[in-house]
Amino acid sequence: xxxxxxxxxxxxxxxxxxxxxxxxxxxxxxxxxxxxxxxxxxxxxxxxxxxxxxxxxxxxxxxxxxxxxxxxxxxxxxxxxxxxxxxxxxxxxxxxxxxxxxxxxxxxxxxxxxxxxxxxxxxxxxxxxxxxxxxxxxxxxxxxxxxxxxxxxxxxxxxxxxxxxxxxxxxxxxxxxxxxxxxxxxxxxxxxxxxxxxxxxxxxxxxxxxxxxxxxxxxxxxxxxxxxxxxxxxxxxxxxxxxxxxxxxxxxxxxxxxxxxxxxxxxxxxxxxxxxxxxxxxxxxxxxxxxxxxxxxxxxxxxxxxxxxxxxxxxxxxxxxxxxxxxxxxxxxxxxxxxxxxxxxxxxxxxxxxxxxxxxxxxxxxxxxxxxxxxxxxxxxxxxxxxxxxxxxxxxxxxxxxxxxxxxxxxxxxxxxxxxxxxxxxxxxxxxxxxxxxxxxxxxxxxxxxxxxxxxxxxxxxxxxxxxxxxxxxxxxxxxxxxxxxxxxxxxxxxxxxxxxxxxxxxxxxxxxxxxxxxxxxxxxxxxxxxxxxxxxxxxxxxxxxxxxxxxxxxxxxxxxxxxxxxxxxxxxxxxxxxxxxxxxxxxxxxxxxxxxxxxxxxxxxxxxxxxxxxxxxxxxxxxxxxxxxxxxxxxxxxxxxxxxxxxxxxxxxx
Amino acid sequence: xxxxxxxxxxxxxxxxxxxxxxxxxxxxxxxxxxxxxxxxxxxxxxxxxxxxxxxxxxxxxxxxxxxxxxxxxxxxxxxxxxxxxxxxxxxxxxxxxxxxxxxxxxxxxxxxxxxxxxxxxxxxxxxxxxxxxxxxxxxxxxxxxxxxxxxxxxxxxxxxxxxxxxxxxxxxxxxxxxxxxxxxxxxxxxxxxxxxxxxxxxxxxxxxxxxxxxxxxxxxxxxxxxxxxxxxxxxxxxxxxxxxxxxxxxxxxxxxxxxxxxxxxxxxxxxxxxxxxxxxxxxxxxxxxxxxxxxxxxxxxxxxxxxxxxxxxxxxxxxxxxxxxxxxxx
Numbered sequence: 009x010x011x012x013x014x015x016x017x018x019x020x021x022x023x024x025x026x027x028x029x030x031x032x033x034x035x036x037x038x039x040x041x042x043x044x045x046x047x048x049x050x051x052x053x054x055x056x057x058x059x060x061x062x063x064x065x066x067x068x069x070x071x072x073x074x075x076x077x078x079x080x081x082x083x084x085x086x087x088x089x090x091x092x093x094x095x096x097x098x099x100x101x102x103x104x105x106x107x108x109x110x111x112x113x114x115x116x117x118x119x120x121x122x123x124x125x126x127x128x129x130x131x132x133x134x135x136x137x138x139x140x141x142x143x144x145x146x147x148x149x150x151x152x153x154x155x156x157x158x159x160x161x162x163x164x165x166x167x168x169x170x171x172x173x174x175x176x177x178x179x180x181x182x183x184x185x186x187x188x189x190x191x192x193x194x195x196x197x198x199x200x201x202x203x204x205x206x207x208x209x210x211x212x213x214x215x216x217x218x219x220x221x222x223x224x225x226x227x228x229x230x231x232x233x234x235x236x237x238x239x240x241x242x243x244x245x246x247x248x249x250x251x252x253x254x255x256x257x258x259x260x261x262x263x264x265x266x267x268x269x270x271x272x273x274x275x276x277x278x279x280x281x282x283x284x285x286x287x288x289x290x291x292x293x294x295x296x297x298x299x300x301x302x303x304x305x306x307x308x309x310x311x312x313x314x315x316x317x318x319x320x321x322x323x324x325x326x327x328x329x330x331x332x333x334x335x336x337x338x339x340x341x342x343x344x345x346x347x348x349x350x351x352x353x354x355x356x357x358x359x360x361x362x363x364x365x366x367x368x369x370x371x372x373x374x375x376x377x378x379x380x381x382x383x384x385x386x387x388x389x390x391x392x393x394x395x396x397x398x399x400x401x402x403x404x405x406x407x408x409x410x411x412x413x414x415x416x417x418x419x420x421x422x423x424x425x426x427x428x429x430x431x432x433x434x435x436x437x438x439x440x441x442x443x444x445x446x447x448x449x450x451x452x453x454x455x456x457x458x459x460x461x462x463x464x465x466x467x468x469x470x471x472x473x474x475x476x477x478x479x480x481x482x483x484x485x486x487x488x489x490x491x492x493x494x495x496x497x498x499x500x501x502x503x504x505x506x507x508x509x510x511x512x513x514x515x516x517x518x519x520x521x522x523x524x525x526x527x528x529x530x531x532x533x534x535x536x537x538x539x540x541x542x543x544x545x546x547x548x549x550x551x552x553x554x555x556x557x558x559x560x561x562x563x564x565x566x567x568x569x570x571x572x573x574x575x576x577x578x579x580x581x582x583x584x585x586x587x588x589x590x591x592x593x594x595x596x597x598x599x600x601x602x603x604x605x606x607x608x609x610x611x612x613x614x615x616x617x618x619x620x621x622x623x624x625x626x627x628x629x630x631x632x633x634x635x636x637x638x639x640x641x642x643x644x645x646x647x648x649x650x651x652x653x654x655x656x657x658x659x660x661x662x663x
Numbered sequence: 664x665x666x667x668x669x670x671x672x673x674x675x676x677x678x679x680x681x682x683x684x685x686x687x688x689x690x691x692x693x694x695x696x697x698x699x700x701x702x703x704x705x706x707x708x709x710x711x712x713x714x715x716x717x718x719x720x721x722x723x724x725x726x727x728x729x730x731x732x733x734x735x736x737x738x739x740x741x742x743x744x745x746x747x748x749x750x751x752x753x754x755x756x757x758x759x760x761x762x763x764x765x766x767x768x769x770x771x772x773x774x775x776x777x778x779x780x781x782x783x784x785x786x787x788x789x790x791x792x793x794x795x796x797x798x799x800x801x802x803x804x805x806x807x808x809x810x811x812x813x814x815x816x817x818x819x820x821x822x823x824x825x826x827x828x829x830x831x832x833x834x835x836x837x838x839x840x841x842x843x844x845x846x847x848x849x850x851x852x853x854x855x856x857x858x859x860x861x862x863x864x865x866x867x868x869x870x871x872x873x874x875x876x877x878x879x880x881x882x883x884x885x886x887x888x889x890x891x892x893x894x895x896x897x898x899x900x901x902x903x904x905x906x907x908x909x910x911x912x913x914x915x916x917x918x919x920x921x922x923x924x925x926x927x928x929x930x931x932x933x934x935x936x937x938x939x940x941x942x943x944x945x946x947x948x949x950x951x952x953x954x955x956x957x958x959x960x961x962x963x964x965x966x967x968x969x970x971x972x973x974x975x976x977x978x979x980x981x982x983x984x985x986x987x988x989x990x991x992x993x
Contacts, residue, residue, distance in 0.1 A: 117711055121718055124741070128722050131734040143733070147740055151839070158711075158840025163788045163805040172838050176751065180743025187739035194727050535732050569746070576750050589809070608696070608762070 010055060012160020013113070017054040019156035019166075020116035020123075021047045023149050024103055027126035030142060034133045035097040036085055042078070046104035067109075075105055096129040116157045124150055137528040148177045179575070183568045190561035192554055193537040210291040211441045213250045213262035215464060217402050217410065220420040220441065224397065224493045226459035227505035229289055230443060231297055232526060234454040236283040242445060243489040244336050246300040246465065246477065247457065249442035251315045253352060255431075257359025258406045260424060260439045270348035272314035275474060277303065277335035287329045287529060294320045297442060297457075299334035300477060306330040315438070316475075329534055340474025344436060352436030352469065360407040360428055367432035377435045378470050381478060384429045388422065388483045391415065395422075395485035397493070397500035419488075422480040423464040436469035440477075445492050452523030460493045460501075587651050588640045595633060595658045602626070602663055612637045626663075633657055683830065686847045693850045696782070699759045699833070703846050706753050712841035715745060748839040755789055755837045756844045762811060764831070764848075768855040768982070770946070774817035775854040779831065782811045791837040796828050820856035823942065823985055828852040857981040862944030864934045866952065869924035890914040896974035898956065925958035925970035928980075930987070942984050949984075953977045966993050 010018070025047040028040050052058035078101040082094055103122035110119060127146050130139070151173035156166065210230055211223065231247075252260035282299055296310055296318035305312045307330050309321045320328075344352070355364070370387065374380040394416035402421075403409045407428045410421040417425070423439045430437035444463035446455040465479040482489050487496060494501060494509045508514045531539075544552035544560065596606040596615065603619045610618075616634035620627035636654050690703055708716065719742055726735035760782035767776030777796060783789045783806035790805040794814040806812040820826060831852070834845035890903055893913035903914045928945050935941035945961070952959040953972070960970035961980045968980055983993045 117714075121714070124718060124722075127737060128725060128734055131737050132725065132729060132731050135731065135733040140733070143737055144740075147737065147744070150741075151744055154715075154840065155838045159791050159837055161790045161803075161805050163807060164790045164838075169838070172751065176744050176747040176839075177740070179747050180740055183743035183746070184736055184739040187742070188732070188736050191735070191739065193730065193735075532736075533732050536730055568743075572747060572750055576754055 014054040014056075015160060015166065016113060016116050016157040017110065018051050019153040019169075020110075020119040021050040021054070021107055023123045023146075023153040024107065024119050024126075026146055026149055027123040027130070028100060030130035030139075030146060031096050031100065031126055031133075034093055034130065035100050036093075039082070039097045039100045043100045043104045046107040050107040050110065071105065071109060075102070078105070092129060092132055096126065096133070099125055099129065113157055117154075120150060120153050120157065123153075135533045137525050144177070148174055151177055179572060182571070183565070186561070186564040186568060188535070189543060190540065190557050190564060192557045192561075193535075193540060208292040209289075210293060210459065211249045211295065211462060212293065213252065213295075215252055215260040215420055215424070215439060215441055216258060217399065217406050217417065217421045217424060220462050220464055221397050221399070221418045223462040224418070224460050225501050225505075227494070227502070227509070228459050229522070230291075230457050230459050230461070231286050231288040232449075232452075232454045232456050233299075233446070234285045234287075236285075239448065239455065240282055240299070240336060243482075244299075245445050245455070246463075246479075247297040247443040248300045248302070248317065248440055249295050249297050251313075251317045251438055251440050251467075253315070253438040255355060255424070255428065255439075257356045258402070258404050260427075270314065270345050270351055272316070273340050273342040273344060273348075273474060275301065275316075276339045276341070278337040278339050279335060281333050281335055283331070283333050285329060285331050287327060287526070288324055289327060290325045292323045292325050294323055296320055296324070296328075296330065298332045299336070300442075301334060301338050303333045303335065306332045327529060327533070329530070338474065341472060342474075343471060344469050349436055349469075352438055353431045353434060355428065355431045360405045362405075362412055363407040363425065363428050364432040366411070367429040370429070371433040377468075378473075380433050380435060381430065381468055381470070384426065384433070385478065385480065385483050388426065388480045393417065393422070393484045395419075395481065395488065395496075397497050419481040420464045422484055423466050426478065426480040427466045427468075430466065430468050438467050440465055440467055444479075444488070445490075447492065447519075449519045449523055449526075451520050452526045454523075454526060456519075456522060458492075458494075588637065588654060591651075591655045591658045592637050592641075595637075595661060598658075598661055598663050599630075612641075623663075629657075629661070633661070683847065687830065687849055690847070690849065693761075693848050695761060695763050695850050697761045697848065697850070699756055699761070699846050701753070701757050704753055704756050704844050705846065706749060706842055706844040709836055709840060709843050712745070712748075715741075715841050719745070745841055749842045751838055752835060752842040752844045755792070755835045756833065756846060758785065759789060759792070759806075759833070760784060761833070761848060761850075764850050764852050766828075766852060766854045768857060768978070768985070769820055770859045771820050771823045771856040772859050773820060775820045775826070775856065777816040777818060777828065777831075777852070777854070779814045779816065779833075780811055781806050781814065781833075783808060785809075789835075789837075791835050793834045793836075795832045795834070796830070818854060820854065823856050823858045823939065824989060825986065825991065826854045826856055828854065855982055855985040857985045858939065858942040858946040860943065860947035860950040862935065862940070862947045864944055866948045867926055867928065867932070869926050869957075889917060891917055894973050894975070896953075896972075896977070925960060926952060927960040927962060927970065928952075929962040930964065931962075938988065942987060946981060946984055949977060949980050963987055963993070 025044060028035075028043045028047075032040065049058060079098065082097045082101060085094075085097065099122060103119060103126070106115065106119055106122065110116060123146075127143065127150070131143060148170075152166075152170045155164075155169040155173055159169075209226075209228070212219070233247075250262055252262050254261045254263050281303065284299065286297060288296065296306070298306075298318055301316055302312070302318060305318060307320075310318050310330070311321070312318060366387070367384070370383045371380050374383050391411070392415065393411075395418070396416050397418060399410070399417040399421055400414045402414075406421070407425045410417045410425050420441075427437040427439050441462070441464045443457045443461040444465075445461050446457035448454075449456050463481070465477060465481065467475045467477055470476050479489075485496070494506065498506045498510070508518060540557055541552040544556050547560070549556050592612070599615075599619050600606070603615070603622045606615045612634040616630040619630050636650075636657065640650060640654055686703075686705075719738055722734060722738040722741070725731070726738050762780040762782045764780070765778045767778070769775040777799070779794050781789075781792060781794075781804065786808050788805060788807050791803055792805065792814070793801045793803050794816055795801045796816060796818060799816045799818045802814045802816050804812045804814045818826070818828070829849070831848040831850070832845055833848060834843055836843045890906060891914065893902065893915050897915050901915045903916050906912075906914045926948075928948050930941060930945060933941040933944050933948075935944050949959065949961070953974075956972060958970045958972045959980075961968045961983060963983055966983065968976070968983060986993050
């Protein structure tokens with residue numbers, strides 16, 4: 009049996025350890041190591057295995073020094089102390105130090121406070137569905153730890169603390185949901201905190217033959233699209249990303265000079281608009297993806313460039329949702345500016361000589377740009393090029409290597425080659441990277457686009473028609489338009505991902521889980537003031553205002569408080585005496601006729617003696633009655649037969 | 664100590680006084696046994712509760728600032744938990760029974776005792792009930808379901824006389840220590856502070872009573888006088904163990920000396936510089952005489968306690984000393 013103080017310390021330290029686990033991946037491992045070591049040490053001290061550090065001035069200096077060193081270490085690790093990860097690391101370190109010197113209940117309470125802050129930090133860092141049970145368990149544990157620190161009583165075992173804490177947590181869930189729905193969300197930030205670094209994934213603003221191939225093996229989701237109407241035809245699902253227009257013979261790049269390089273030509277939408285909502289996974293890059301071709305920028309902090317690309321002002325490092333509108337067919341009757349024409353036809357003159365010769369040859373045999381483009385595409389179709397994830401090594405004349413040596417490539421190779429041919433023939437051309445296709449999730453009703461759907465194609469300028477999408481891959485491997493890489497090239501892909509993709513059960517399970525996560529993301533994580541007003545709208549309020557939120561909140565709060573009061577009152581009802589007590593009460597009432605009522609202070613033996621004095625014939629019976637009552641009431645736990653026998657004795661008592 | 668601090672504490676103590684008199688006016692005096700109804704339970708957050716509230720506020724700001732739904736959800740969950748904690752704390756005190764309050768007198772300068780008997784008729788234990796009167800420590804007791812428990816408070820008795828305990832504070836911070844619920848009890852409760860037994864003067868000489876009062880055995884002058892029932896304060900050596908063994912109960916052998924002796928302590932003849940010193944001398948004599956098992960009487964002006972011995976007699980004499988000059992009947 010541990011002492012109450014030891015139990016309190018163990019509870020607080022264990023909670024701290026649990027919150028450390030939550031910050032896994034957010035704080036550096038060495039911080040977590042220090043934290044866990046401190047927890048182990050503190051528990052050792054509490055259980056009497058390790059001696060406590062004595063307090064003194066010298067020790068205070070040592071602690072001060074350690075604090076400074078650890079703070080510096082955190083600062084050196086992150087190059088700042090402002091930021092979620094750095095702040096978390098600092099909290100972990102400070103909590104660990106507090107554990108080392110804690111000895112009073114107040115210290116334990118502070119450790120619990122630190123643990124709750126770590127819980128907050130974990131929530132700020134990760135809002136995924138799978139973390140929610142962990143957060144709930146931590147809240148439960150925190151409540152239990154608070155109770156254990158507040159009360160060390162023999163009548164209050166640890167199990168009772170967990171029970172009462174669990175009850176309190178469960179009962180507060182309705183209030184939490186109510187507050188969540190109606191507590192007015194103030195928009196905007198009061199202060200900004202640097203977010204932790206997110207791994208850079210997805211497409212970049214460079215394309216060397218080979219880097220898209222690598223991306224295509226990844227099974228992670230890139231984004232999800234929920235269409236307002238029906239799903240557009242599959243071969244139209246080109247999601248535009250970085251547009252690359254500078255080529256050095258090997259690598260296509262997006263010019264970093266920024267701003268418009270030439271004035272874009274006005275574009276006319278043709279046909280119906282497609283409206284959809286994209287939920288983009290963090291990439292740590294500024295690109296936003298939209299269906300070809302997007303009408304306008306979906307957000308204020310995202311701009312639409314002259315080449316119709318969506319670029320955010322800051323890297324996307326948390327899940328980002330935006331509503332966009334696109335037209336699958338567009339038309340441009342204007343002409344490309346001279347600057348634009350020159351810019352989009354530049355080629356390194358000393359690279360890829362064979363490809364350039366082919367282009368000049370094809371150009372000489374065709375009359376217009378459009379015929380030339382078609383002839384080049386025919387050339388791609390008839391040369392028996394192979395679409396593969398393993399195109400082999402390339403050279404600095406990468407286009408020549410692809411077209412004439414290896415004769416195999418992935419989408420990036422073909423896009424690069426086709427754009428080179430076009431430019432060499434004097435047709436403005438550029439490479440566009442993005443995603444093609446996706447997997448329809450019937451559970452969630454959205455299109456899931458994975459990294460493996462990464463794709464590259466070209467756009468060429470045709471006078472009177474504008475920028476026109478040409479996908480040489482669709483000529484080389486037409487099946488790619490209908491199916492993803494995971495269906496086409498399973499042999500070159502990671503075996504586990506292929507298994508999960510092709511096994512019907514796991515595929516279904518994965519889609520279910522993804523659907524649940526999507527629902528979570530859309531309805532809980534992205535819940536904001538607008539969603540609150542939408543909710544009020546659904547509840548029948550036509551033009552919701554702040555006051556309505558307040559009213560809904562107040563009504564719900566009162567209802568919850570009444571519910572809590574009532575459900576707690578039930579057990580609060582004054583307890584009735586148990587069977588033994590009731591029987592004894594009956595006996596004393598009967599005997600009151602003989603000896604007067606039993607005084608409140610009169611014990612069973614005294615009362616029995618008094619009755620015996622008044623009615624000596626009852627003496628023996630009274631003695632046994634009193635001693636039975638005392639045994640059942642104050643002795644070790646009574647069994648049912650004894651209680652029944654006692655009740656029978658009382659019943660038979662004749663006065 | 665700075666002025667602001669004292670001013671602040673004066674202000675809070677003034678506030679406390681007014682709250683106390685308000686509660687008293689509101690509730691009136693209590694006749695025990697009393698059941699603590701919800702009407703008379705007050706509740707406020709503790710210091711820890713205020714800190715918890717501040718933590719929740721910071722969490723709320725952080726959640727709103729980042730528009731982070733999960734942080735907000737956790738904050739709201741913890742806020743709900745705090746409100747439940749308030750209800751549970753209140754519930755720990757509601758419908759608690761106070762069976763009785765007993766006072767144990769003591770000498771001035773020592774601790775008097777107050778025993779509070781609490782009764783829990785609910786089917787769950789009431790844990791961490793704290794009892795306190797002005798000038799005492801806080802005593803914590805827990806009462807199992809369907810049971811009673813006693814809290815023993817020690818009250819410092821500063822000067823001779825009757826000490827009125829205006830109120831008893833019954834409070835609890837169970838289960839989470841975030842809130843403290845309390846109630847005030849105003850039962851009629853007084854303690855007597857006997858004069859401290861001080862003084863080196865010899866007691867007055869014994870006088871022969873010639874009466875028939877049988878005295879408990881003393882060495883020297885014995886003449887069998889029979890058995891009487893055991894009373895508190897009787898020495899175990901005087902118990903008739905043989906009679907006890909025969910199942911006749913605890914009896915004490917008494918003897919009658921042909922010339923029973925006793926002393927009479929008289930305030931008017933007790934030595935001492937002032938009345939308090941004389942009372943203290945009397946107190947010392949009574950304590951000494953009682954310890955020796957002697958018979959003694961006490962005369963305080965017109966009132967008198969006839970010569971006797973035993974615990975009850977001692978208490979009665981000391982009570983007289985405590986009340987002397989107060990105008991209260993002895």
